[in-house]
Amino acid sequence: xxxxxxxxxxxxxxxxxxxxxxxxxxxxxxxxxxxxxxxxxxxxxxxxxxxxxxxxxxxxxxxxxxxxxxxxxxxxxxxxxxxxxxxxxxxxxxxxxxxxxxxxxxxxxxxxxxxxxxxxxxxxxxxxxxxxxxxxxxxxxxxxxxxxxxxxxxxxxxxxxxxxxxxxxxxxxxxxxxxxxxxxxxxxxxxxxxxxxxxxxxxxxxxxxxxxxxxxxxxxxxxxxxxxxxxxxxxxxxxxxxxxxxxxxxxxxxxxxxxxxxxxxxxxxxxxxxxxxxxxxxxxxxxxxxxxxxxxxxxxxxxxxxxxxxxxxxxx
Ligand code: SER
Numbered sequence: 001x002x003x004x005x006x007x008x009x010x011x012x013x014x015x016x017x018x019x020x021x022x023x024x025x026x027x028x029x030x031x032x033x034x035x036x037x038x039x040x041x042x043x044x045x046x047x048x049x050x051x052x053x054x055x056x057x058x059x060x061x062x063x064x065x066x067x068x069x070x071x072x073x074x075x076x077x078x079x080x081x082x083x084x085x086x087x088x089x090x091x092x093x094x095x096x097x098x099x100x101x102x103x104x105x106x107x108x109x110x111x112x113x114x115x116x117x118x119x120x121x122x123x124x125x126x127x128x129x130x131x132x133x134x135x136x137x138x139x140x141x142x143x144x145x146x147x148x149x150x151x152x153x154x155x156x157x158x159x160x161x162x163x164x165x166x167x168x169x170x171x172x173x174x175x176x177x178x179x180x181x182x183x184x185x186x187x188x189x190x191x192x193x194x195x196x197x198x199x200x201x202x203x204x205x206x207x208x209x210x211x212x213x214x215x216x217x218x219x220x221x222x223x224x225x226x227x228x229x230x231x232x233x234x235x236x237x238x239x240x241x242x243x244x245x246x247x248x249x250x251x252x253x254x255x256x257x258x259x260x261x262x263x264x265x266x267x268x269x270x271x272x273x274x275x276x277x278x279x280x281x282x283x284x285x286x287x288x289x290x291x292x293x294x295x296x297x298x299x300x301x302x303x304x305x306x307x308x309x310x311x312x313x314x315x316x
Contacts, residue, residue: 008074081181170211213243
């Protein structure tokens with residue numbers, strides 16, 4: 001019987017992954033935690049507790065007391081926010097993953113999931129169809145912390161046999177929780193502003209192409225990777241995942257098909273430079289081969305669902 005701990009269950013991924021895991025493993029077997037209150041369905045749909053991953057003593061007690069066998073550690077400071085408080089973000093992102101990895105080694109967790117990001121790549125990486133193995137010189141604090149985290153995951157796998165699995169997520173698009181200070185979050189904000197005001201001021205330039213993914217595809221991929229046979233996995237740092245690539249002008253054109261008088265304007269800020277340092281598209285052939293990753297949503301299909309769901313959420 002698996003007992004799963006989700007750290008960061010109030011966040012963009014956690015608030016949806018927790019619900020999906022509870023469907024698969026049983027409500028009472030998925031323990032949702034965060035340092036802040038999570039959405040209602042997470043809190044009421046199974047065990048939820050406030051827990052700070054930075055406090056390793058509390059973490060280990062929680063894991064032992066609840067006989068946890070798997071941990072999904074999703075808490076992190078995202079790229080835009082991390083640039084505002086670099087050392088604090090580094091401390092949170094690094095110490096939390098090391099706490100979880102070392103806990104896994106110490107008490108023999110069966111599996112750990114930890115998310116990495118396209119932010120591990122940098123300005124010297126080939127930008128189009130970025131391969132799994134390539135130059136990685138990230139220029140953001142967030143990217144450096146994710147790259148270091150990947151190295152530590154692989155190290156714990158090689159040295160201690162810890163079954164850590166990871167995905168380099170593209171920008172994630174979802175309607176359940178608010179966007180959380182990332183560079184790719186313009187592609188979430190645009191839907192909320194389009195529904196609310198029929199206009200959006202974008203903090204990236206119109207041609208800033210980035211790889212993106214709709215949350216249902218991200219959740220399916222995560223669960224698929226975690227359920228794959230361990231001996232099929234050839235990557236123990238983190239798997240490239242491609243999703244769909246588009247730029248602000250392309251998503252705006254798609255929104256306009258549903259809201260004809262929608263207007264977008266551009267006022268690039270410091271995040272434009274971050275976007276320019278990240279890939280425009282990703283080669284995920286290794287993930288496809290190892291664990292058969294695939295996606296359901298393209299830009300038109302995602303846009304339709306996003307606009308419907310955001311409208312419902314905002315009562316429009
Ligand atoms: N979506 C994240 C960000 O923009 C990258 O993983 O920070």
